[in-house]
Amino acid sequence: MFRSTGKTAKNPKAREKDDFYPTPPEPTRALLAVEGQRLRQLGAVWEPACGDGAMAREIEAFGLPVIASDMVDRGWPGATIRSFYDYDTAQAKAMVTNPPYKEINARDGQGRWLSHALNIGCDYLAMLLNWDWPAAAGLAPLLARHPISRVYVCRWKIDFTGDGAPPQRNAWFIWDRALSEQETVLRFLDRKDGRQGELL
Numbered sequence: 629m630f631r632s633t634g635k636t637a638k639n640p641k642a643r644e645k646d647d648f649y650p651t652p653p654e655p656t657r658a659l660l661a662v663e664g665q666r667l668r669q670l671g672a673v674w675e676p677a678c679g680d681g682a683m684a685r686e687i688e689a690f691g692l693p694v695i696a697s698d699m700v701d702r703g704w705p706g707a708t709i710r711s712f713y714d715y716d717t718a719q720a721k722a723m724v725t726n727p728p729y730k731e732i733n734a735r736d737g738q739g740r741w742l743s744h745a746l747n748i749g750c751d752y753l754a755m756l757l758n759w760d761w762p763a764a765a766g767l768a769p770l771l772a773r774h775p776i777s778r779v780y781v782c783r784w785k786i787d788f789t790g791d792g793a794p795p796q797r798n799a800w801f802i803w804d805r806a807l808s809e810q811e812t813v814l815r816f817l818d819r820k821d822g823r824q825g826e827l828l
Contacts, residue, residue, distance in 0.1 A: 650679055651726045655756055655786055656686035658817040659724070659800050662780065663754065666804070667692055667722055670752055674720035676712045677727050678704050687724060695719045712741070715748055722752040732757060734766030742803075746774055751805045756786075759797040776812045777804040784819040 660667070667673060671693070675684045678696035681704035687694050696707040697719070712731075723745055731737040732755065745753050759781055762771055779801055785794040800817070 650682040651756060651788065652786060653682070653686050654784075654819050655782060655798065655800070655817075656683045656724075658782070658820065659754060659756075659780065660686065660690045661820075662815070662817065663800075663802070664690060664692075666752065667724070670720070670722040672720040672722070674718060674723045674750075675725050676715070676719070676723065677725045678702075678707050680704055681707075683724060683726065713744055718745070718749040718751075721750070722754075723750045724754045726756040729758070733761070734764035739767050739770040742774065743770060746803065750803075753803040755801050756798055757801055759799045761799075762801070774803060775808070776801050777807045777810065778802040778813045778815065780815050780817045782817050782819075 667687075668691075672695055673687050673692050674695045674697070675687065676697045678684050678694075678698045679700075680702045681696065684694045684696045684704060696704055697710055697712070697715075698704070698707055699709070699711045701707070701709050712727075727741040729737075731741040732739060742753070742755070761767075762776065779799050781799045782797060785796065786798050787794045
């Protein structure tokens with residue numbers, strides 16, 4: 629397109645090493661407001677891309693124990709430093725995470741993170757991803773084998789970089805073995821949670 633119009637792309641900001649983009653608190657709080665009861669039924673939550681503890685902090689504040697791990701030590705106390713792919717069994721029945729996008733997309737990762745999470749026995753998996761993630765044709769066989777249980781589209785754009793004007797919409801994608809035979813349910817999340825009102 630740029631060749632035909634004569635325009636050039638603006639210098640894109642280089643991606644962070646290891647796709648490290650800490651999650652602001654609002655998406656995790658919003659998820660816990662709607663899925664918290666289900667998570668309490670499952671007990672502890674595993675966050676295998678815990679980074680600096682952005683999600684783990686919110687889950688703990690909600691009153692759930694968190695088992696945290698990451699391939700890089702970013703300072704979250706008690707985190708096990710180990711690659712997600714080195715685990716052959718799930719560390720908890722439930723996993724909540726914002727995985728490295730290169731490990732979950734169709735082009736680079738072929739949905740590798742999702743495949744591994746389900747293969748090692750997660751009963752419940754919630755991943756924060758780009759809203760259009762499941763539309764990639766390369767993911768069709770994987771998603772046919774493992775249909776998404778619930779999708780919660782965020783009605784606001786999450787600013788992962790702090791630069792303002794985030795370019796994409798995100799959603800929580802949930803696989804729940806208790807509902808694996810049902811059709812995918814689509815719901816929406818507002819930028820609020822059970823402990824606060826609307827954020828400006």
